Amino acid sequence: MSTDLxxxxxxxxxxxxxxxxxxxxxxxxxxxxxxxxxxxxxxxAWGLVKSPMRDHQVEGVRLLQDLYRAEPTRRRECLYYLAxxxxxxxxxxxxxxxxxxxxxxxxxxxQALSLAQxxxxxxxxxxxxxMALVGGAAAVGTILxxxxxxxxxxx
Amino acid sequence: MTxxxxxxxxxxxxxxxxxxNSTIGRSRMDFATLGxxxxxxxxxxxxxxxxxxxxxEATEELLLSEVPEPEGVTSNVSLLRGFNATIPxxxxxxxxxxxxxxxxxxxxxxxxxxxxxxxxxxxxxDGHSVTSEDDVVMVPRADTIRKTKRRKGRESLxxxxxxxxxxxxxxxxxxxxxKENISVRRSLINGEIAEITxxxxxxxxxxxxxxxxxxxxxxxxxxxxxELVGVRERLEFEQESSRTPKKSSQPLHLLQSSRRRKxxxxxPSEHDELPPGVAFMTLESHETSIxxxxxxxxxxxLVSASQDDAQPIVWxxxxxxxxxxxxxxxxxxxxxxxxxxxxLSGSEDGTVRLWDLRRVESDDTDEWGDEGxxxxxxxxxxxxxxxxxxxxxxxxxxxxxKPLELRNDPCTRVLEGHTKVVTAxxxxxxxxxxxxxxxxxxxxxxxxxxxxxxxxxxxxxxHSSTSVPGSVTNGLFSGAAASIGTFVxxxxxxxxGSWEMYEDFVGGVQFWGYGLxxxxxxxxxxxxxxxxxxxxxxxxxxxxxxxxxxxxxxxxxxxxxxxxxxxxxxxxxxVFETLKYxxxxxxxxxDTRKLVAAAGENGIKVYNRTSMQQSTLSTNGHTHPVQRLRxxxxxxxxxxxxxxxKIWSL
Numbered sequence: 001m002s003t004d005l006x007x008x009x010x011x012x013x014x015x016x017x018x019x020x021x022x023x024x025x026x027x028x029x030x031x032x033x034x035x036x037x038x039x040x041x042x043x044x045a046w047g048l049v050k051s052p053m054r055d056h057q058v059e060g061v062r063l064l065q066d067l068y069r070a071e072p073t074r075r076r077e078c079l080y081y082l083a084x085x086x087x088x089x090x091x092x093x094x095x096x097x098x099x100x101x102x103x104x105x106x107x108x109x110x111q112a113l114s115l116a117q118x119x120x121x122x123x124x125x126x127x128x129x130x131m132a133l134v135g136g137a138a139a140v141g142t143i144l145x146x147x148x149x150x151x152x153x154x155x
Numbered sequence: 156m157t158x159x160x161x162x163x164x165x166x167x168x169x170x171x172x173x174x175x176n177s178t179i180g181r182s183r184m185d186f187a188t189l190g191x192x193x194x195x196x197x198x199x200x201x202x203x204x205x206x207x208x209x210x211x212e213a214t215e216e217l218l219l220s221e222v223p224e225p226e227g228v229t230s231n232v233s234l235l236r237g238f239n240a241t242i243p244x245x246x247x248x249x250x251x252x253x254x255x256x257x258x259x260x261x262x263x264x265x266x267x268x269x270x271x272x273x274x275x276x277x278x279x280x281d282g283h284s285v286t287s288e289d290d291v292v293m294v295p296r297a298d299t300i301r302k303t304k305r306r307k308g309r310e311s312l313x314x315x316x317x318x319x320x321x322x323x324x325x326x327x328x329x330x331x332x333x334k335e336n337i338s339v340r341r342s343l344i345n346g347e348i349a350e351i352t353x354x355x356x357x358x359x360x361x362x363x364x365x366x367x368x369x370x371x372x373x374x375x376x377x378x379x380x381x382e383l384v385g386v387r388e389r390l391e392f393e394q395e396s397s398r399t400p401k402k403s404s405q406p407l408h409l410l411q412s413s414r415r416r417k418x419x420x421x422x423p424s425e426h427d428e429l430p431p432g433v434a435f436m437t438l439e440s441h442e443t444s445i446x447x448x449x450x451x452x453x454x455x456x457l458v459s460a461s462q463d464d465a466q467p468i469v470w471x472x473x474x475x476x477x478x479x480x481x482x483x484x485x486x487x488x489x490x491x492x493x494x495x496x497x498x499l500s501g502s503e504d505g506t507v508r509l510w511d512l513r514r515v516e517s518d519d520t521d522e523w524g525d526e527g528x529x530x531x532x533x534x535x536x537x538x539x540x541x542x543x544x545x546x547x548x549x550x551x552x553x554x555x556x557k558p559l560e561l562r563n564d565p566c567t568r569v570l571e572g573h574t575k576v577v578t579a580x581x582x583x584x585x586x587x588x589x590x591x592x593x594x595x596x597x598x599x600x601x602x603x604x605x606x607x608x609x610x611x612x613x614x615x616x617x618h619s620s621t622s623v624p625g626s627v628t629n630g631l632f633s634g635a636a637a638s639i640g641t642f643v644x645x646x647x648x649x650x651x652g653s654w655e656m657y658e659d660f661v662g663g664v665q666f667w668g669y670g671l672x673x674x675x676x677x678x679x680x681x682x683x684x685x686x687x688x689x690x691x692x693x694x695x696x697x698x699x700x701x702x703x704x705x706x707x708x709x710x711x712x713x714x715x716x717x718x719x720x721x722x723x724x725x726x727x728x729x730v731f732e733t734l735k736y737x738x739x740x741x742x743x744x745x746d747t748r749k750l751v752a753a754a755g756e757n758g759i760k761v762y763n764r765t766s767m768q769q770s771t772l773s774t775n776g777h778t779h780p781v782q783r784l785r786x787x788x789x790x791x792x793x794x795x796x797x798x799x800x801k802i803w804s805l
Contacts, residue, residue, distance in 0.1 A: 058210060
C-alpha cells in the first residue's frame with residue numbers, strides 16, 4: 001500500500017472541468033442522501049486538490065481533513081494527501097509537518113521522501129525570493145541613504 | 156529597521172504554525188526560512204480566506220490524533236486505487252473500444268449512457284466526450300473482407316472490422332485493467348457495506364440502550380408516584396396524630412398503616428452504595444430449612460423460624476447478630492409477621508403468639524442493652540414515631556397481658572382456637588386474620604385476644620362449586636376427600652431434586668378494610684367479606700395448592716405449587732398475567748413495579764412489571780432453593796432450604 005501513492009507531480013495534473021463536475025455531482029448526491037462514502041469524498045477532494053484554482057485546493061484540503069477525522073483507518077493515507085495539498089497551496093510548514101508524521105511511520109515511503117525534498121526546495125525557493133526582495137530593499141535603502149548622506153555632506 | 160519589521164512579520168503571519176512546531180520548526184529557523192518572511196509579506200495580494208485559516212488551524216488537532224494501522228478494505232484498496240478505478244476517465248478506454256467496434260452504428264454516446272446509468276450525469280447534455288481525439292485510433296477498413304462476409308447475412312459487426320494486432324493487445328491490456336478496476340470497486344463497495352452494517356449495529360445498540368433508558372425513566376416515575384403516595388399518607392397520618400395527640404391507652408399496635416403496603420422506607424445512605432442484586436449479609440444460626448421470616452424495617456429487627464424448631468430467632472439486622480429467641484411455642488413456627496416491635500407467629504401447635512420484640516433478650520447478654528439498641532434504631536428511622544409514645548404503649552402491653560411468670564417474657568398474648576397448624580396470618584392494627592390446616596380462617600381482635608369470627612373454607616368450597624359450574628375442574632382435591640383427612644400434597648421437586656410434603660392448607664391471607672383474600676390448598680383464591688364472613692368470589696385457575704398471596708388496589712398475585720404465579724384483576728376477577736416458573740412457587744411479594752418470588756430455585760426471581768423482564772438474584776445467594784422472602788423498598792430478606800437467611804440489596 002505504501003507505494004500506492006501518487007507522486008507530487010500527479011497533483012499538478014488537474015482534471016478536466018467535466019471530470020471534476022462528475023465527482024462533485026456524485027459527492028453532492030451522496031451528501032443529499034446523508035451517507036457519503038469515503039471513496040466519493042476522497043475522489044472529490046483529490047480532484048479539487050489537483051485543480052489549479054486555490055479555492056478548489058482549499059476546499060479539497062478541508063475535505064481531506066474531514067476524512068482524516070472521520071476515518072481513522074484512512075489516516076495514514078490522508079497524511080500524505082494532506083501534505084500534498086498543503087504543499088500545493090504553498091503552506092510548506094503544514095506540508096512538512098504532515099509529511100514528517102508520515103515519514104515517522106513509514107521512513108522508506110518513496111513518495112513521502114520525494115515530497116519532503118520538494119517541500120524543502122519550495123521552502124528554499126521562497127526563501128531566495130524573499131532574500132532577493134530583502135536584498136533589493138536593502139540596496140535601494142543604501143542608495144537612498146547614500147544619497148541623503150551625500151546631500152548632507154555636500155551642504 | 157528592516158530586521159525588526161522582518162521579525163514582526165514572521166511572528167504575525169506564522170504565529171499559528173510555530174506554536175506547536177517546536178520540534179521541527181525550531182531547527183529549521185535557518186537562512187531560507189528567514190528569507191521567506193518578506194515574501195509572505197510581499198505576497199499579501201494572495202487572498203487568505205477564512206477557509207485557509209480554518210484548515211491551517213486544524214493542523215494541530217489532526218497531527219495530535221492517533222494514526223492507526225490500516226486494516227480491512229483500507230489495507231487492500233488505497234484511496235488512489237479507488238480514485239483511479241472510479242473516476243469517469245476510468246471508463247474512457249472502454250468507451251473508446253466501443254466506439255471503435257461500432258463503426259456502422261450511429262454514435263450512441265455510450266459514455267453518457269453509462270454515466271446516466273450510474274447516476275453520475277444529471278443534466279449535462281452537450282455530449283462532449285472526455286475521450287480525447289487522439290486516443291481513437293482509426294484503422295482503415297478492409298473492404299474486401301467485409302464484402303465477402305456480408306453475403307452471409309446477419310453477423311456481428313465486430314467481425315466486419317480489422318483492428319490490428321497492436322490495437323487488440325492494447326485493448327486486451329485495457330480490459331484487464333478495467334477488470335481490475337471492477338474488482339477494486341467491488342471491494343470498495345463491499346467495504347462500504349460492511350461499514351454500514353457496523354454502523355447500523357452500533358445504532359441499533361444505541362437505540363436499545365435508549366429504549367432501556369426510557370423504561371428506566373418510566374420505572375423511576377412509578378417509583379416517585381409510589382413515594383408520593385407514601386409521603387402523602389404519612390402527612391395525613393402525622394396531621395391526624397398531631398390533632399389528637401393523646402389517644403387514651405394506646406394498645407401496643409401502631410397507628411400508622413402497615414409500611415409493608417406503602418411508602419418509602421428510610422434506608423441509611425450506605426445502602427445506596429451496595430451493589431444491587433447482591434446478598435451482602437448471611438445469617439447462619441438456623442439448622443434447618445427456613446419456614447417463616449419477617450422483619451420490621453430495613454436494618455431493623457428480623458424474626459426467622461425454621462423447620463422442627465419451636466423457637467424463632469430474633470436478629471438485629473443492623474449488626475447481623477442474634478438478639479435472642481422467642482420461646483413459648485411447642486411446635487415449629489409456620490408463619491410470622493413483624494410490625495415495628497410487634498411480632499405475631501403461628502405455629503404447628505395451633506396457637507398464635509403475640510410478642511413484644513423489645514423485651515427479647517439473649518441468654519447471656521444484658522437485656523437492657525439490646526433493648527436500647529432496638530429502640531434507638533427505630534427512633535432513628537421513624538423520627539416522628541418516637542417521642543412519648545413508646546411508654547404508653549408499653550403500659551398498654553402490660554395492662555393487656557396476662558400475668559405471666561416472667562416479668563420480661565416477650566410473649567404478651569397467646570391466641571388459641573385453631574385445632575391444627577396455623578399456616579398463615581396477617582394483621583394490621585388490632586385486627587388479625589389467621590388461616591390454618593383445620594380449613595378455617597379466623598379473625599381476631601388483638602386488644603382482647605378474642606376470636607371474632609371463623610370462616611369455614613370447606614363450607615365456601617362446597618357452596619362456591621355449585622355457584623360456579625365446572626369450577627372443581629382441578630381434580631386435585633375433591634370436596635369429600637378434603638373434608639375427611641388432613642391435607643397433604645407432595646411438592647413438585649425443587650431445583651435441587653428435593654421435595655417435601657406440603658401440608659399448609661391456607662397458603663396466605665391478607666385483608667384490607669373488610670376485604671379479605673385467602674389462598675388455599677384447593678388451588679383457589681377466595682375473596683371474603685369480613686363483615687359477613689362469606690366468600691363472595693373465588694378465583695380459579697391454579698392447578699396446585701396456593702402457597703402465597705398478596706394484593707394491592709388493583710391486582711392479586713398468587714403463587715402456587717403448580718409452578719406459576721397468577722396476577723388477577725381485583726375487580727373483574729380475570730387473570731391479568733401468568734408467570735411460569737420451572738419449580739413450585741413458595742413465596743412472593745410484589746409492588747407496582749416488580750414481583751419478587753421464591754420459585755424453588757437457588758436464585759430469587761425478580762419480575763420487572765414495567766419491562767416484563769425476569770431476572771434472577773443469585774450473587775452470593777442461597778446454595779439450596781429459596782423458601783421464603785420479604786422485601787421493603789430495596790431491602791430484601793430471603794430464607795432458603797440451605798437454612799441460611801440472606802440479606803439483599805435490590
